[in-house]
Amino acid sequence: GQQLNQSPQSMFIQEGEDVSMNCTSSSIFNTWLWYKQDPGEGPVLLIALYKAGELTSNGRLTAQFGITRKDSFLNISASIPSDVGIYFCAGQLGGGSNYKLTFGKGTLLTVNP
Amino acid sequence: DTGVSQDPRHKITKRGQNVTFRCDPISEHNRLYWYRQTLGQGPEFLTYFQNEAQLEKSRLLSDRFSAERPKGSFSTLEIQRTEQGDSAMYLCASSFKPGQGMYEQFFGPGTRLTVL
Numbered sequence: 285g286q287q288l289n290q291s292p293q294s295m296f297i298q299e300g301e302d303v304s305m306n307c308t309s310s311s312i313f314n315t316w317l318w319y320k321q322d323p324g325e326g327p328v329l330l331i332a333l334y335k336a337g338e339l340t341s342n343g344r345l346t347a348q349f350g351i352t353r354k355d356s357f358l359n360i361s362a363s364i365p366s367d368v369g370i371y372f373c374a375g376q377l378g379g380g381s382n383y384k385l386t387f388g389k390g391t392l393l394t395v396n397p
Numbered sequence: 398d399t400g401v402s403q404d405p406r407h408k409i410t411k412r413g414q415n416v417t418f419r420c421d422p423i424s425e426h427n428r429l430y431w432y433r434q435t436l437g438q439g440p441e442f443l444t445y446f447q448n449e450a451q452l453e454k455s456r457l458l459s460d461r462f463s464a465e466r467p468k469g470s471f472s473t474l475e476i477q478r479t480e481q482g483d484s485a486m487y488l489c490a491s492s493f494k495p496g497q498g499m500y501e502q503f504f505g506p507g508t509r510l511t512v513l
Contacts, residue, residue, distance in 0.1 A: 287438075287439060287441075288439075290439075315500060317501060317502070319504075324507075324509070325506055325507065326401075326403075326488050326490075326504035326505050326506045326507045327440065327488070327504045328504070329501055329502070329503060329504075332500075332501045372439050372440075374439075376500065378500065383428060383430075383445060383492070383500065384430065384442040384445055384453065384455075385430075385432075385440070385442065385490075385502060386442070387439030387440050387441070388439055389437070389438055389439050390438075390439055
């Protein structure tokens with residue numbers, strides 16, 4: 285099935301550094317969501333974006349809904365060891381019965397203390 | 398609200414056996430989704446319920462898969478005649494409390510299926 289293009293695939297950073305990752309699609313979405321997943325667990329919702337151009341923060345996390353509706357970005361500032369995990373972007377078309385999420389393959393983040 | 402719960406968390410079965418998983422959504426969420434996730438991939442959509450009605454099914458959901466949500470609350474996903482290719486994490490998510498207008502999907506911890 286369709287998946288979003290998420291980059292980078294993995295990142296190794298030092299504690300305290302800032303992180304940026306992004307997600308692109310060939311088609312438009314009306315909602316973008318960012319999740320974090322730890323091994324053996326389900327994804328945990330970090331941020332939801334509903335409007336093109338929207339910039340939303342959740343603590344040290346900031347995400348943006350791209351103007352074209354075909355991309356989204358997630359930034360993590362001042363990383364800490366517990367930020368380790370896999371970050372997924374997901375797009376949702378919405379309306380009618382189009383509520384399923386389409387996911388990227390994830391960005392694996394490793395933080396060296 | 399308590400979160401989405403799934404049972405069992407792990408299931409090991411032999412090829413050809415039937416398995417059934419249960420999902421309990423967040424209270425009063427009327428939409429419930431099933432996804433499948435294999436190693437190194439993001440979750441892939443399988444099917445979706447609004448209340449008790451199954452509104453969409455992915456082509457990934459072969460004839461061996463069936464899902465129900467009989468009373469619009471919990472849901473079950475059954476796989477008949479399991480194959481090794483069915484080994485994956487099966488995730489359930491729920492969304493939308495009427496009157497709140499939010500569409501975020503909240504996921505359960507998943508059921509890890511291993512088919513030997």
